[in-house]
Amino acid sequence: MAADLVILGGRLVAPAEPTEPVDVVIEGGRIAAVVSAGEAPAARQTLDASDAWVMPGFVDIQVHFRTPGATDSEDLASGAAGAAMGGVTACVIMPNTNPPIDTPDMVNEVLALAAGVPCDIRTSAAITAGRAGHRLADLPALYDAGVRVFTDDGDCVADDALMEAALAATVRLPGAVISQHAEDPAMVAGGVLNAGAVAERLGVRGRPADAEVSVVHRDIEIARRTGGRYHVLHLSVAAAMDLVARAKAEGVAVTAEVTPQHLVLTEDDVERLGTTGKMNPPLRLADDVAALRRGIIDGSLDAVATDHAPHHPTLKDRPLAGAPPGMIGVETMASVVWSEFVATGEMSPARFVEVVSTAPARIAGIADHGQPVTAGAPANVTVFDAAERWTVQAETLQSHSLNSPWSGRTLSGRVRHTLLAGAPVVIDGNLAV
Ligand SMILES: [Zn+2]
Structure with missing residues (x-):
């Protein structure tokens, strides 16, 4: 049976093992397995994490x-x-x-x-x-x-x-x-x-x-x-x-x-x-x-x-x-x-x-978040692309308000995907819901 979702080819943050690129398999809102890149089972949905970090x-x-x-x-x-x-x-x-x-x-x-x-x-x-x-x-x-x-x-x-x-x-x-x-x-x-x-x-x-x-x-x-x-x-x-x-x-x-x-x-x-x-x-x-x-x-x-x-x-x-x-x-x-x-x-x-x-x-006593990216953990996961540079524009942020002190500043690193309880809410830097 196909997995719900696989995050393909990302890197985990040390001291997690392995440090080589991995596939993160998600089933029923949880991380079902973390396997070497290329070894994940078939999945209904895949998200590319190459050259990016997979983080809680x-x-x-x-x-x-x-x-x-x-x-x-x-x-x-x-x-x-x-x-x-x-x-x-x-x-x-x-x-x-x-x-x-x-x-x-x-x-x-x-x-x-x-x-x-x-x-x-x-x-x-x-x-x-x-x-x-x-x-x-x-x-x-x-x-x-x-x-x-x-x-x-x-x-x-x-x-x-x-x-x-x-x-x-x-x-x-x-x-x-x-x-x-x-x-x-x-x-x-x-x-x-x-x-x-x-x-x-x-x-x-x-x-x-x-x-x-x-x-x-x-x-x-x-x-x-x-x-x-x-x-x-x-x-x-x-x-x-x-x-x-x-x-x-x-x-x-x-x-x-x-x-x-x-x-x-x-x-x-x-x-x-x-x-x-x-x-x-x-x-x-x-x-x-x-x-x-x-x-x-x-x-x-x-x-x-x-x-x-x-x-x-x-x-x-x-x-x-x-x-x-x-x-x-x-x-x-x-x-x-x-x-x-x-x-x-x-x-x-x-x-x-x-x-x-x-x-x-x-x-804050939030048990389902901030857990290492390992089998069994709730799939609240962010894929972060450290190489991407972007310039903040307050007008394009999601807030109804514009009072960002960072507007006009160019930053290094940007969120590629966000998963909430296994469901993607951001895909490729765009809201998915
Ligand atoms: Zn205060």
């Missing part, structure tokens, strides 16, 4: 798909389409929607809307009811509804006692994690850009680096006391990374992610990018970028996540101080990281897979 599908654990409440900027279908084009087979959406995702009913409503989109959508839920920062949401009930990531993202949980209660509550919920947007709200109030030369030049208020460092410091101590799992969203400051790295070495259950933009861009880029260059936490200094780049290579930082934050062009077309913060990025994540790190020889393909797939899946 990428996982983006911080995206805003604006459903419900702002579907002009993005919706679950457009967000998932961009994810699929970027080789991302699983996403965690953030709960700062309107209304916020803070009850099991809201979780179920959003997940029902995500049925049939070309990416496995998981939702986080708010730590506090209404994301208002006053009392905890019903974390155990949300956990029972399938939530593993709890966050008030967009806002920081500032109250010490609430944060302690949240981390203590999740100790009893295996796999749950408290993810913090770590910026002390009192310190960043009214702030638009990194507190520094560019903010001064443009006459806007700054968001100091210490606002992040102080929250990360406090939260690590709470995580140490409670034993709860703590994750730093979009870490942006070198000193905060150092705290995370030290705490990890001391056995505290802490992880941190970094966005592609914080690994590449600085506050100086805001003058070129305009409101697209505005995000929270803000683009920082060259010294921070250099430190974070070392950290994503050496393991001080665990994962890349995009904070994909679409805003309809009419919303971003305002003075800097009044424009909403955020950049899109789910569709370009892998190509930016590959271009900046692997193509330059700074990062191995194996570490690339770790930071864009394995680690984020592990942090």
